[in-house]
Amino acid sequence: xxxxxxxxxxxxxxxxxxxxxxxxxxxxxxxxxxxxxxxxxxxxxxxxxxxxxxxxxxxxxxxxxxxxxxxxxxxxxxxxxxxxxxxxxxxxxxxxxxxxxxxxxxxxxxxxxxxxxxxxxxxxxxxxxxxxxxxxxxxxxxxxxxxxxxxxxxxxxxxxxxxxxxxxxxxxxxxxxxxxxxxxxxxxxxxxxxxxxxxxxxxxxxxxxxxxxxxxxxxxxxxxxxxxxxxxxxxxxxxxxxxxxxxxxxxxxxxxxxxxxxxxxxxxxxxxxxxxxxxxxxxxxxxxxx
Numbered sequence: 001x002x003x004x005x006x007x008x009x010x011x012x013x014x015x016x017x018x019x020x021x022x023x024x025x026x027x028x029x030x031x032x033x034x035x036x037x038x039x040x041x042x043x044x045x046x047x048x049x050x051x052x053x054x055x056x057x058x059x060x061x062x063x064x065x066x067x068x069x070x071x072x073x074x075x076x077x078x079x080x081x082x083x084x085x086x087x088x089x090x091x092x093x094x095x096x097x098x099x100x101x102x103x104x105x106x107x108x109x110x111x112x113x114x115x116x117x118x119x120x121x122x123x124x125x126x127x128x129x130x131x132x133x134x135x136x137x138x139x140x141x142x143x144x145x146x147x148x149x150x151x152x153x154x155x156x157x158x159x160x161x162x163x164x165x166x167x168x169x170x171x172x173x174x175x176x177x178x179x180x181x182x183x184x185x186x187x188x189x190x191x192x193x194x195x196x197x198x199x200x201x202x203x204x205x206x207x208x209x210x211x212x213x214x215x216x217x218x219x220x221x222x223x224x225x226x227x228x229x230x231x232x233x234x235x236x237x238x239x240x241x242x243x244x245x246x247x248x249x250x251x252x253x254x255x256x257x258x259x260x261x262x263x264x265x266x267x268x269x270x271x272x273x274x275x276x277x278x279x280x281x282x283x284x285x286x287x288x289x290x
Contacts (some may be wrong), residue, residue, distance in 0.1 A: 002160045012213070017074060017147040019042065019075065021078075022048075022054075022138050024137070029080065030141070032144070032147070032174040033170075035136075036173055037190045043063055043064070045070075053137040072095075078104075083107060083108050083111075086112050087111065090115060091115075092120055098123075098215065100127060102125070108128075110184050114156060114251050124166060125156070126154045127154070128151070128190065129149060131145055134234045136234070153178060172272050187246050191250045192256075196250060
């Protein structure tokens with residue numbers, strides 16, 4: 001079994017940082033942390049053996065753990081796996097050192113926060129980095145994925161002070177902007193800002209595939225269509241879990257969108273072009289906020 005406690009090599013004090021999940025999010029985070037320090041030791045764990053080999057080849061981690069027991073004693077553990085997996089892994093992490101910080105990077109927060117066993121709840125910081133791409137796996141990891149992006153930290157009153165400080169310091173050091181809120185509030189906001197747009201992208205892709213032949217799509221699809229449909233290439237397994245965990249909020253967001261789309265449809269049907277222009281101008285105001 002790997003020895004995972006803090007060690008001292010020469011005069012250099014070294015942290016052990018573990019990644020459960022070696023895809024886009026975990027791999028990109030490893031790159032960001034490696035830019036900050038040469039003194040941390042990175043340990044990966046992933047059920048996908050190909051991902052493990054790729055992570056080693058790409059130097060995302062220094063070694064691969066063979067079991068959760070080998071990664072439990074890291075100073076910092078990141079859970080960068082699908083949200084259902086985060087809940088499952090959390091049930092098997094105890095016992096942990098009082099100074100161990102576990103940070104989950106799931107896109108939903110309330111069910112994760114409530115599912116963490118009470119005896120290790122203080123070890124956890126539930127976080128959602130508002131960043132990503134439609135790609136997945138270790139080869140999708142990119143430099144600066146996290147730079148200048150927002151990281152939402154939820155239910156910090158349930159985290160230990162050491163863990164809160166460790167998480168805030170780490171995310172600040174890699175150039176992220178910290179926003180704090182409760183998990184329930186986060187999930188509702190995320191449904192509108194992130195989860196519902198993914199559903200729309202999948203719907204757009206399916207509607208076009210059902211109506212247009214491949215040659216027409218290739219010939220005519222411009223930047224706007226590509227931008228809107230890009231995230232339909234995201235992992236279906238990951239997004240199935242997200243929609244399941246945040247079902248009620250996602251449905252509310254979808255219903256709100258449908259009302260707006262129906263409003264647009266009615267204005268076009270009625271040829272009420274002036275009102276349609278006003279409706280679109282109202283939408284332009286969003287970019288004054290962004």
